[in-house]
Amino acid sequence: MAVRFGVLGCSSVARRRSIPALVSHPDATLAAVASRDPEKAKAFAAEFGCDAAGYDELLTRDDIDAVYVPLPTALHVPWGLKVLAAGKHLLLEKPSATSAAGARELVRAATEQDLVLRENFTFLHHPQHATVARLLAEGRLGQLRSFSAAFCFPPLPAADIRYDAALGGGSLLDAGVYPIRAAQLLLGDDLTVVGSSLRVDGRTGVDVAGHALLVSAAGVLVDVKFGFEHTYGSSYTLWGSTARLTLDKAFTPAATWQPVLRIEEQDHTEEFVLATGHQFLGAVASFTAAVLAGRGAGHAEEAAGLRSMVRTMELVEDVVRLANRLPA
Structure with a gap:
């Protein structure tokens, strides 16, 4: 079926x-x-x-x-x-x-x-993030101290809908939600926004870049960067008491991309070449499996995902509420 x-x-x-x-x-x-x-x-x-x-x-x-x-x-x-x-x-x-x-x-x-x-x-369905989560849980980085993530890309055509405030445009809703959601994935939903800045285009009224600072319930410091006015970048770094882990092309890797996970210690560096992953196919597979299994919104796993979905938007609202607005 x-x-x-x-x-x-x-x-x-x-x-x-x-x-x-x-x-x-x-x-x-x-x-x-x-x-x-x-x-x-x-x-x-x-x-x-x-x-x-x-x-x-x-x-x-x-x-x-x-x-x-x-x-x-x-x-x-x-x-x-x-x-x-x-x-x-x-x-x-x-x-x-x-x-x-x-x-x-x-x-x-x-x-x-x-x-x-x-x-x-x-991106949640790419296996590279499960590898990162496993290494973190195993204590490979020691005590986690900070998490930094960024998703930025060059300016879009002037008529692009992401410059239309009435349609929900802006870099926070389009790009910023990725590093925020990655922080939720690896640190949990219990995050607090403590400060933010947004660069706003005076002509369109939408934010074209931003930076937010958060902190997790365990005291891990989080910073996320996003924008439409940069060279392309899509990465995150977890910095612990004994090692630092970096993952490039974290959010939009091609299906043929072999991720390289880099772990740096004071006098030692390792690189792990991970398996390719088709995250769009993975998303379809996960969704269809839930439908065929009859797991509606009340199912425990589905309900947990929906709580994270709502929490993402709560964090987005806090970024906007606390933002220092700068002219683009």
Whole structure:
């Protein structure tokens, strides 16, 4: 039995990454794609061998079990709620919402319907992070003192939706959520934002770069950097009392990339070349497994993931609330 998907929104990431992963997985099939532009939906449908549909039409189809939503962030909650109200499982592009209240609303709806709701942070499904977590748990770094992470890339075309405040644009919601979520993954959800700065474009009103300082419940110092005005960078470092671990290409590695994990001690350095990993395929596999196993939002593992989803948005709100705003 395969999970029958519909896709609500014909975005670039859907075409390049998520839909190819979806149609290649043996437990998933693609029934239909929808777009505000009928011609765009037809082009996607022809490329991936499925039907084209309108948004509302897609949600009424009996041959769809789950819907993947790669719409702009500001549309995640209204359309996500419609997907859940239609009785469909929901795979929602990150971040889940533009506010913690919106994320909580999605969780309530999924719980009431006992449906699977996942936020599509694909990097969480790359095996390199499990290796890091294992080394940390084994005490390879001694007592962890700090965690630093960054996700930055060059400026986008002027018309890109990530410069549109009304659609949930800005570097914090698009890039900053990655290092924040990585801190949650490795240190737990009990993080506190203690300070932040945002560089804001006066023309668009969106943040184009930022830096936030947090601290974990265990006293680990955390700093995260993000932005749209840098050369590309995607990495994190864990610094302990006896060693420091660094992982490059932490958030968006190609499926063919072999991660290199570097551990540095005072007089010794080791490098571990890890196995490749297809994180988009891993995200699809994990989601379809949950659906086929009947693990709705109330299941313990699913509920834990949803708590982290909401916590991410609470931390984002704290970064904004505490931010020192600088002109870009």
